[in-house]
Amino acid sequence: MGIIGIRTATLLLAALAWRSVLVAAAGEADGVFNVKDYGARGDGTTDDTKAFIDAWSAACGARGSSASLLVPAGKSFLVGPARFSGPCASTRIIVQVMGTITAPPPGAWSGQKYWMMFYQVQGLTVTGGSTGLLDGRGRSWWWSDQCNRYGDIYKAPTALVVMNCTDVELSKFSSKNSPQMHIAVSQSSKVHLTQLTTTAPWDSPNTDGVHIDQSEDVRVTRSTMGTGGECVSIGPGSRFVTVDGIVCGPGRAVSVGSLGKKGATESVEYIDVKNVQFINTSSGARIKTWQGGKGYARSISFTNINFTNVDNPVVINQFYADPYHIPNMGAVAVSNITYTNLKGTSRYRTAVEFVCSESGSCTNIHVNSVAITFPYGEALALCQNAQGDTSGYVYPKIPCLR
CATH class of the missing domain: 2.160.20.10 (Single-stranded right-handed beta-helix, Pectin lyase-like)
Structure with missing residues (x-):
């Protein structure tokens, strides 16, 4: 290839790259938003809550057919409490929980009734794989002075709440040792929960696998649940x-x-x-x-x-x-x-x-x-x-x- 050909190819590549930037800026391209790119450490001790919320904001604001928030495998992220709110710009937002999300100890909750909440989202998928895990660290709630100070276990938070959402799928991840309920679906419709695993000791109080209220068209299928509720x-x-x-x-x-x-x-x-x-x-x-x-x-x-x-x-x-x-x-x-x-x-x-x-x-x-x-x-x-x-x-x- 001659000098002119090289220059032409270089200009063409530059133009294509610039066009990709413009398309992404215009929100026309699907995107994957990795929480690590927003500052999450994933070392199990650093508070990664802000990074998760920032990654959610970026994914929720991205226009296109879908956008994904990625929680990568092989890491443990200390998060919460956190609310992930919509409505979102894309027709579907996907949360891929491939790693572990770990709850903070009771002293960090300041009275919140949930650990993580998806609120007012239409078109939501939360999915994982063999490694996707929510660890609620419920033992620090069930039989501790914290519960006694609050009066009873009903003051303990629910791990994952889906509220005022439509067209939702929760699938293929595990939840263990929730402080209270593992998953709650409230004021929502068209929700499918499938291939989930929830675990907690038989004597852990009110650790329901899935709780449903004020909702319709909800399916819970092909799941294994062993809890104290x-x-x-x-x-x-x-x-x-x-x-x-x-x-x-x-x-x-x-x-x-x-x-x-x-x-x-x-x-x-x-x-x-x-x-x-x-x-x-x-x-x-x-x-x-x-x-x-x-x-x-x-x-x-x-x-x-x-x-x-x-x-x-x-x-x-x-x-x-x-x-x-x-x-x-x-x-x-x-x-x-x-x-x-x-x-x-x-x-x-x-x-x-x-x-x-x-x-x-x-x-x-x-x-x-x-x-x-x-x-x-x-x-x-x-x-x-x-x-x-x-x-x-x-x-x-x-x-x-x-």
């Missing part, structure tokens, strides 16, 4: 929720409720729980409401459920956390509840408990094909004020259903 808790204002393919244990249950505390009017409807394995949990398929509450829990199904050594496999309890059953006090109406193909073993003799209010608020309970045994004798069902029917083989026999 509910594996999945479905709270007030939840509609069209699917829980499918969960392995739960240790923990409490997949629960609907609790609803109606202090006389509140609350509702939950169109809940589908299926293909769940409960292993050594304190409950299994559970619905719980408070005395004196108002509203309803309706159109709820539990299908293809397997219990292994579960304390209380099937429960409807309208006297949740209230030992004083006041007659005719009223209750959240529980109706159109369907149980199909439930089987396994109960740790205690009473395998089914339908304990309902005298106000006649448990109706249309349908039980089809249930076989839950007690290894050391005859299994029993406790049935109080529930109305409904059974079909197929049902053991133990439920005396107050037709």
